[in-house]
Amino acid sequence: MLRRALIAATVLCAPVVAWADEMVTHFTLDNGMEVVVVEDHRAPVVQHMVWYRAGSADEPAGTSGVAHFLEHLLFKATDTLESGEFSRVVSANGGQDNAFTSYDYTAYFQRVAADRLDLMMQMEADRMRNIRLTEDDILTERQVILEERNQRTENNPRALFGEQLNASQYLNHRYGVPIIGWKHEMERLDMDDVLAFYEAHYAPNNAILVVSGDVTPEEVRTLAEQHYGVIPANPDIQPRARSEEPPQNAERRVIFHDPRVSTEYVSRSYIAPERNPGDQEKAAALRILAELLGGGTTSYLTEKLQFEEQIAIYTGAFYSGTSLDETTFDVVIVPQPGIALEDAEAALDRVLAQFIEDGVDTEAMDRIKMQVRASEIYARDNVDGIANRYGRAMTSGLTVEDVQVWPDLLQAVTEEDVIEAARAVLRPEGSVTGYLMKAAEVSQ
Amino acid sequence: MKHVVAFLVAAFVAFPAWAEVDIQEVTSPGGLKAWLVEEPSIPFVALEIQFQGGASLDVPGKRGSTILMTSLLEEGAGELDARAFARRGEELAASFGFDASDDNISVTARFLTETQDEAIELLRAALQEPRFDDDAIERVRRQLLTNIRSDETDPRALARRAFDAAAYGDHPYATSPDGTEDSVSALTRDDLVTAHHNAFARDRVVIGAAGNIDAETLGRVIDAVLGDLPESGAPMPTQAEVSITGGIEVVPFDTPQSVAIFGHAGVERDHPDFFAAYLLNQVLGAGGFESRLTQEVRVKRGLTYGVYSYLSPKDYAATYQGSVSSANDRIAEAVDVIRDEWSKIAENGVTEEELNAAKLYLTGAYPLRFDGNSNIAGILVGMQAQGLPIDYIATRNDKVNAVTLEEANAVAKWLYQPDNLRFVVVGTPEGLETTASN
Incomplete structure (x- = not known):
């Protein structure tokens, strides 16, 4: 009986092990940036993503929404790119780009033809360290995130209800604060809040590069070393320390x-x-x-x-x-x-x-x-x-x-x-x- | 400087080799046609089946019957009641989606090669022998009624309802395919049997498959699933007259952000100028940060999180629509800006630079769609439903690139009709009042 059960379990698990081994490669650059490559050569397409270990639950008290606000502002100017140029270049290359923020991460991605990966990495590496914001960017884009909150939350009683539930669930942890931010705090977010979050979290040793599609790990390694590998690690990146939940003793x-x-x-x-x-x-x-x-x-x-x-x-x-x-x-x-x-x-x-x-x-x-x-x-x-x-x-x-x-x-x-x-x-x-x-x- | 160079190089380099999208036309022993892309590397099949006609085939007075009927296909078939049917699907790890919309009913099936025969039998039973058990009807009817009631306090659904009512006259498109509380409450089992009979027939089906299956096996599979269907069903819907007039229609609803849908008549998918219109819309308001609407309404003024426009060529009516949402005290400005952009593009067209950027995006993005069996099966069905030839994929980008600036701007002159542009605004917008008349 036991023997039969063991065989069954092995057979059941076989395909899982097979794909994980054959498709995924993982390595780390010298500056601490981790890299994951997921290969699929059926279509000449790649998805290029950079994930930061920084989300809304890493925000300083009083600045709820700043992780997501910064995500929006990464599409503005850098030292070498004009405001909006990033997306314009992606689009001119037939690609699509976007970004998303959650409690524990912020991620940026592009889907493009496989031979455009070099250009995507060049631009993504640039905005990891070199954004240049104006006061006008802050004021205008702050209106955009407030309208985003209107659309997702204020116009939707289920979302408003969900915020109250979460806030009641967590007694001491930032998961009780909405990712998009409380409206009254969003209205006050300023340049200093944004740049402080950027400086504290955006560095290669706090990021993970994930490339999937028609590309080999060797190609990714070469390009990643060229574009991301040259950015020095930030020695001031802190371990993620968050206030912990006490025992929950009350319904x-x-x-x-x-x-x-x-x-x-x-x-x-x-x-x-x-x-x-x-x-x-x-x-x-x-x-x-x-x-x-x-x-x-x-x-x-x-x-x-x-x-x-x-x-x-x-x-x-x-x-x-x-x-x-x-x-x-x-x-x-x-x-x-x-x-x-x-x-x-x-x-x-x-x-x-x-x-x-x-x-x-x-x-x-x-x-x-x-x-x-x-x-x-x-x-x-x-x-x-x-x-x-x-x-x-x-x-x-x-x-x-x-x-x-x-x-x-x-x-x-x-x-x-x-x-x-x-x-x-x-x-x-x-x-x-x-x-x-x-x-x-x-x-x- | 470096980046400008990168941009120019990218702009003039030809796009890379296509994914191998080798489409076979399969004719089953029983005479049904399907398109197939064989892709044996993963042991499963994506099968997409579409029946033309959809909810627009609802019998007058029986609005909602096609949607309710379609929702019941997975609620018991053949020997299996609803729960036994669901258990069987889980045992096989097959997934079936049944979805009715204005123009079609789509069946999205995914099954493992190892349980293929059993999965096919289950799908056949769902399509050909649905039970429509009374308890299942009541259960799903209550779910549909809940959706209908939810729409009554959902600003986006309210905007959709008002726009469609203004746009499509007495065609079924003018009302929600979900039906109303009254119409759905009154539906009987016989109405569902009639809807099933009207919708499912061999003369209106298109089939696409991608994955680990060869032509011969696919022929056998589609005969098993569809072979016993009747040759014909209800007469197809008739053409709708797009009757919308310009102006603003405010639908009062107490919510902080107004939701607007705007639009007027559009252009059919098989119109010779469709690609010119498609490129124009790419410049004006398709997704992406570069569109004129996103630049003017969002990036420069911060009036919204999202503003879009899109061509909506349904099978029996073509419209050109868009949407925007802004706080009640800012929506009037957003409407003004959009109106201005509509007038500008009608008067001045687009620039050579804008047209080229739109071409680069559309031709570069096209090959990226063909990644994965599920996506490919869906595309194969879409192509057949639109009557496109089997070699269309290889020629599509040439059609996009062939549009000249003169052609595009000639089309802009008739496509954009600022005077006929209707805005339906749901909310408590400041500074906007109803001016449109229906």
Whole structure:
């Protein structure tokens, strides 16, 4: 029996190991800049990305939004490029470029024909150290990020609700502050805030180069040494030190009313451990738990609350785990019209408790592991997706090895691991329960 | 200086060799045609199937029936009820997406070579033997009604609804394919069976596949999935008349940022001047920082996070549209700037430099689309749906490059109609009032 089980496990894992080994190369330049190359020679395209280990959770207090504001301003002038010239050159080469900011990282990327990689690196290396901003840039682009906040958040009651939930979840950590920033702090961001963040974080020894597509590791190494290798390491780059969460000992509730809400729902988040280098087993169990509980039509919450009791229109459970510091495990229930949020919440709690009592359905577990294995095959069709996976992980404290072993760790999760993870994380004292509601009724 | 040189060199160097996009035309034993790109390096297949007609085939009074029917395809088929169907898909690690829009129903399938036969059987059942069980109908109907209600307090959806109502007269395009609360509440199982019968037929299907499959196997697969469908369905929709007039229409809605959709009549995909129009739009307002609209509205004035324009050539009506969102006290200025740009390009056209930059971008970006089986399968279907020849990919950039400045600027004179430009603005905009009449 044991022998058969071992063989099955090996076969299951085989394709995962194969692609990881054959497609991905990792090395470090002399100045400390890490490089990841993900090869795919099917089309003459490359994606060139630089990821900085600096995101909104690295901002000094009082300057929320500055990481994202700086991201916008990197498209302005440098010593050698006019304002806007960066994107103009990318475009003239048939390429597309953009950037994004999160709690733990800021990343810049271009997708271009493979033979334009040299030019992309030249320009990206330039703006790592040489931006030249004007007061007018600050004033105008600050209006743009405020309109971005309007578009993403102020115009969207679900986003406003999400901000309040997050702020309540984190008692002492910057993950409680929105990535785009609080509006009142964004309005005050100035040149000094921006340049201080740039100087503190933008350096080769705080960055990861991720190139994917039709390129060899040797080509990337040669170009990277030429363009990035000549930038001196910044000896003042500090280890990322963030205020830590204290033990969370109190159940919290957030009631948010907005007349623009048409569908009321209950959202619950629990403080949860993240993936850590060499220590990802708990996170792997939580990832499988999220799939089992709320990953789709066959999941436990959907089965109980949508099909059997018919209380919910929608249920879901979410956990990613790729995060530098403590993250959350989230569940949501959208009740049917006519069902009160209190009743939906009670049903949700009852079903979560029932799940822990019932234990894991073996067939459901097998289906999820089959899906995990297949997703590694499908992932090879989207090499940029694999590149993103590395960038995100490596700016969240993980190593290349951690990324490569992750699918195997998911396969190794047992039914007992899942229940243990559920017991450890689904604690009321570590949770925030939110009600998104229509406008409060005005009594006549 | 260095960078200027780099730019010039880049500008005049020819683009590199194409990805090998070797398209085979496959005719199945049962007589169905498909386009195939064989790519054996990853053991899976991306299969894209599109049925022309889509939600515009809704029977009058039954708005929403095609969308609801399509959403129910994965909610039970053949021997399997909704939950058993979902479990089966997970066991096979196959994924099927069913999506209805104005002009078509698209089926996006992805399956592993190792479970190909079983996945094909599941897909066949979904398309040909959907159960439309009563409990599934009620469950999915409630989800659709939730979406419809959400749209009633979503500024972007409200803008879309008002614009389409003004643009498309009494054509189905004028109303949301989701239907209304009343129309969806009244749909019966028979209505769904009718919608299914109307939509799925051999005379309106186009098929694209890319991945680890050869022509012979693909022929067998498409016969298995589609072979038993009837030869014909409902008559195709008729042409819409684009009836929109110029002016501003304010839709009052209490939210901090106004959302605007603007536009007027456009140009059909098969119009001889389509490429000239496409290049003009690249200069005016397509994505990217260099467009005139982004430069004027965002970069210089900071009035928005995003402003875009795009040609919208639907199968039965062509429009030219755009969108912008700005705080309520700044949207009036954004509207003014966009109107000015519309007038400027109509009067003066574009410069040689702008046209060349647009050509460089469009011809350089085109080969970058063909990266991955899923993308390629989608492109193969798009080409067939538009009636393009199988060798189109190799000739497309020549068509872009052939447009001269004189041609482009002649097209600009009739394409841009500042007097007919309608702005639908949802919000509480300061300094804007309704001037348009429907």
